[in-house]
Amino acid sequence: MNIGFDIAFKQSGSKDRGIGRYSQSLIDSIMNLNNEHQYYFFSPNYIRTKMDLKNRIQRFIAHYKIDFFLITSPFDYSVPLEKEWFGDTRVGVIFYDTIPLIYPKVYLPSPVLTKGYQSILDFIACCDIVYAISETTKQDAISYGGINPNIIKVVYGGLDSEFKVIEPNPIAKVAEKYKIAKPYLLYTGGSDFRKNIPRLIEAFSHANNELNNHYELVITGSVSQYTFSMSKMKNLIFTGYVSNEDLVELYNGATLFVFLSLYEGLGLPVLEAMACGTPVLTSNTSSLEEIGRDVAYLVDPYNSDQIARGMVYLLSNPSILDELKKRGLNHVKLFKWDEVGRKVLAEYN
Structure with a gap:
């Protein structure tokens, strides 16, 4: 053919x-x-x-x-x-x-x-x-x-093999490169309005105050519209563009991955984070609920108070984070590119 x-x-x-x-x-x-x-x-x-x-x-x-x-x-x-x-x-x-x-x-x-x-x-x-x-x-x-x-x-979709757990954890390497001084929450996924970055930052600020400012929020990618207005905020780091190699290391080093998009068709960053052994807090909407049900902590992306409470709850309960990590690693085994390719050709045949 x-x-x-x-x-x-x-x-x-x-x-x-x-x-x-x-x-x-x-x-x-x-x-x-x-x-x-x-x-x-x-x-x-x-x-x-x-x-x-x-x-x-x-x-x-x-x-x-x-x-x-x-x-x-x-x-x-x-x-x-x-x-x-x-x-x-x-x-x-x-x-x-x-x-x-x-x-x-x-x-x-x-x-x-x-x-x-x-x-x-x-x-x-x-x-x-x-x-x-x-x-x-x-x-x-x-x-x-x-x-x-x-x-x-x-x-569905698959995960590239580079998204995986790295041993030993590369936290020291990425922390030095991106001047990360504390345990951190990570966001990656673009700056489109539906990515909900202002509400993410607002919720993180409230949660971090309750957690004695113990954490930093690391935001990757081109988000220039937020960098200027929010660059003076404490515990907020904008990395700019990062390579895939660095992104995998940032996933691995993060305490929690946060992805609060208002709407997605799939949500690959959520699966990438899980593949790197990172617990996920994400939205209870669209495909994010579909791929995150029972394996991620789901919140209403329009409700900054609920988002903040979710952050506090997870960061205050290491055993819950560990359970989400285990569930996520098992869940992503379902998302393999060779299986996607087979499905595409099988449907044609």
Whole structure:
């Protein structure tokens, strides 16, 4: 079988974010499964018009005799795709979330953006197979996107092998590099409004006061809109960008990982933290409740008092943290990229 992968995520802002990492890991997992298939990559760079995109896709399919075309990031195209361009080639698409439809005032503030988003949804609805990254995403695709449930298959996601427990614990190394002076709580995952960073910081401040300021909160990544206004706050560290190697060490060194997003399609950082043996405090909403149920401590992400109480409770009870660590390490065994790749190909076959 000749399989075509779209790699639009490599030419967009998605490259180093969740969608880009998911797409690359999925492609790698499928290619590593066996040598029975031939794999080809479609790059949409320098495409400016719908006709140009249509012609490029059709030439690609004809030249490589593509049997199955997997669209890994449909929203990264400058113009919406149309199913008829693919002819008899079967098309599968990865569906991550319907967050723009859940928060339209934030993500779709104009009729033009709304129309463009709907055009992409229309394409997805016409595909042969839609791979949802969680049960939450599947239900949202049906409820918000109007997609036929019969073509949706839940495949979840996997964890890269680098996310693991490191022995001995690298706490001293990362503490020196990032000037961390106390036991710390860790957040990573972007600065989008739904990531809920101001409420996280507010809750941490209240909790830490109750805990005699024994902890620091370490926030990784590009969060410049918060760095300036909050850089003077005590016990708050903004690391800026960190490499994957450093991120794994930061996970390992953290007392608690905190991820209080208002809405997620999957929530890979939660699983990454668990794989590194770090207890997790996360939201009781969307896919975070789905992947965190019984293995993480769940709180209402809109309630800063409840978040603070959760922090105090966990940090005051080492035995609870240890139990969450054990549960998390066992839970992440379910999330393997080779299994995701097998599911994708099995659904095609």
